[in-house]
Amino acid sequence: MLKYSQLHKSGTRNILTTIRTLSSTRMVEMKYSLQDEVAKVQEWWATERFKDITRPYSALDVVKHRGSLGASNVAYPSSVQAQKLFKLVNTSFKERTPLHTLGVIDPVQMTQLAKCDDLKVAYVSGWACSSTMVGSTNEVSPDFGDYPYDTVPNQVERIFKAQQMHDRKSFLDTIEKKAQPVDYLKPIIADADMGHGGPTTVMKLAKLFAEKGAAAIHLEDQLPGGKRCGHLGGAVLVPTSTHLARLVATRLQWDIMGVENMVIARTDSCNSKLISSSCDPRDHEFIQGITNVGIEAWSEILVDLESSNATSSTIGAAEIEWYNSNKLVTFDQAVEEQLSTEEFKQYMSEKAKLKSTLQRNYVSLREMRSIAQTVAPSKAVHFDWDLPRSPEGYYMFEGGMKAAMRRSLVFSPYADMIWLETKTPDLAQAQQFSREIHSTYPNTKLVYNLSPSFNWLKQGFSPEQLKSFIWDLAKEGFVLQLVSLAGLHVDGVSFWELANSFQTDGMAAYVDLVQQKERDIGCDLLTHQRWSGAEYVDSVMKVVQNGSSSKTLSTSGESFTETQF
Structure with a gap:
């Protein structure tokens, strides 16, 4: 120069x-x-890891948004964990065995999970974060996705850093004590809710998860602001295209970072009754309207009632009366009601032909109206999906398996796994879903929520069926299975049992229910100082002080009370 x-x-x-x-x-x-970097990205995408992934952008699009530092100079441990998870998922899918796990809510539960060799991954739930620790606001609440969007990433960071600490402790014990190694670095799958905003927010959220240690995240097709737990009513779906954009945004963010983290596309369309927009023709067959003519929209009636200071009970009764008087139907159902049986059969046949001709599995409302008009030119099919819209403008939606399968087929090429959220644990339903998805995408790995929201004792399972349910699901390709809130429930059950007994039995309750049980089952929390890594820190201090700290080590001498065990 x-x-x-x-x-x-x-x-x-x-x-x-x-x-x-x-x-x-x-x-x-x-x-x-630039050419070299583009070639590297193209080579990376051609590996086994991404052979089933579709991207609507080019390698150049990725490279030119990386900046001058590039991706090769920055390493993310979560990507290493993702590579581990990918191998686990693929192996389980090929063998049709489950990769099942329990949701954890703190480092204590994570360490106990780690000692179970057959539980190879960990899960962090958004529901649990919403109800137990809500980041900067400290406002616990139901799972409405209304907490700061860095809440779950921060919980992931807490768990991941604990994993790293206990991994270092175990590694040292393996060298110095010839102890059996423990795999504390179980890949973390985390709940990203609905992405908490538009594409840029989704990208920032994906970046946070990758930076903080999540090997995989799942994104559900619900609306920010209309988000509900998948087992609550009132959830609002977004158009298929909107959720697809979230999956693309996540993948682009991770490609820019050069990481191999996995994205799971979850659909809540099996249970949902509302959708935010009618903009995507792929959703049209499931949007409901009414067939009555000359009806005033419910939203207009509501405004009039509110303007006249009507009571909440009056408004509630009027709403029930309106929807009872105006049955909700899809366009297909409206055609079936208003045309003859033979005309309806012809309508369905022409509809199937059009789908085949267009080589797609959907038709728009415009196309359905055109078919109905062709089949019965002298009749007009009355159908209006705007009149029953909610005050927020949401459309009525016929949720169910057909909608869930339709959406999942759209999401499959862009996601690493597909999650079907269900109302009940139903093996026959899972088989139907699996066979539909795998008929088009045979390599798609599936996810199942073994939810504590289900009353498992009332589902008709025999003891043998209940025990084999996880393995039966795995045979259908539901590789990843999780009891999402297991940590929350076991925390409540065990502490309630102790607290309830402690109030009358004092230390006898603590010894019987905790300390003796820890000893009997070999729980390493019996010696909680050692569990926390005190010996590991002592070993580090010996190195720092050149071995001269033997008199001040925290785990030596008569002051160390755990020598009693």
């Missing part, structure tokens, strides 16, 4: 010539570097 004094002496003309030469050289260097 020429110094300024040298350039100054050469004169203005020479300065400009030199700058042009340097700029040209730099551009050539950048061109070759």
Whole structure:
């Protein structure tokens, strides 16, 4: 590089010539570097990891948004964990065995899960975070997704850092005590809710999860602000295209970062009754309207009632009366009601032909109206999906397996796994879903929520069926299975049992229910100082102080009470 004094002496003309030469050289260097980086990304995408993934953007799109630092100079441990998870998922899918686990809510539960060799992954629930620790606000609440969007990533970071600490402790024990190693680094799957906003928010959220240690996240097709736990009423879906954009945004963010983290596309359409917009024709067959003519929209009636200061009970009764008087139907159901049986059969046949001709599994409302008009030119099918819309503008939606399968087929090429959220644990339903998805995408791995929201004792399972349910699901390709809130429930059950007994039995309750039980089952929390890593820190201090700290070590001498055990 020429110094300024040298350039100054050469004169203005020479300065400009030199700058042009340097700029040209730099551009050539950048061109070759850009080509090399694009080639590396293309080679990366061609690996086994991404062979089933579709991207609507190019490798150049990724490279030009990375910045000059690039991806090769930044390492994310979560990507290493994701590679581990990918191998586990693939192995389980090929063998049709479950990768089942329990949701954990703190580092204590994580360490106990880690000692179970057959539980190879960990799960962090948004529901649990919403109800037990809500980041900067400290406002616990139901699972409405209304907490700061960094809440679950911060919980992941807490769990992941604990995993790393206990891994270091175990590694040291393996070297110095010849102890059996424990795999504390179980890949973390985390709940990303609905993404908490538009594509840029989704990208920021995905970046946080990758930075903080999540090997995988799941995103559900619900609306920010209309989000509910999948087992509550009132959930609002977003159009299929909106959720697809979230999956693409997540993948792009991780491609820019150069990580292999996995994204799970979850659909709540099996249970949902509302959708935020009718903009996507892939949703049209499931949006409901009414067939009555000359009806005033419910939203207009509501405004009039509110303007007249009607009581809440009056408004509630009026709403029930309106929807009872105006049955909700899809367009297909409206056609069936208003045309003859033969005309309806012809309508369905022409509809199937159009789908085949267009090579797609959906038709729009416009196309359905056109078919109905062709089949019965002298009749007009009355159908209005705007009149029953909610005060927020949401459309009525016929949720169910058909909608869930339709959406999941759209999401499958863009996701690493597909999650079907259900109302009940139903093996026959799971088989139907699996066979529909795998008929088009045979390599799609599936996810199942073994939810504590289900009353498992009332589902008709025999003891043998209940025990085999997880393994039966795995045979259908439901590889990842999780009891999402297991940590929350066991925390409540065990502490309630202790607290309830402690109030009358004092230390006898503690010894019987905790300390003796820890001893009997070999729980390492019996010696909680050692569990926390005190010996590991002592070992580090020996190195720092060149072995001269033997008198002040925290785990030596008569002051260390755990020598009693």
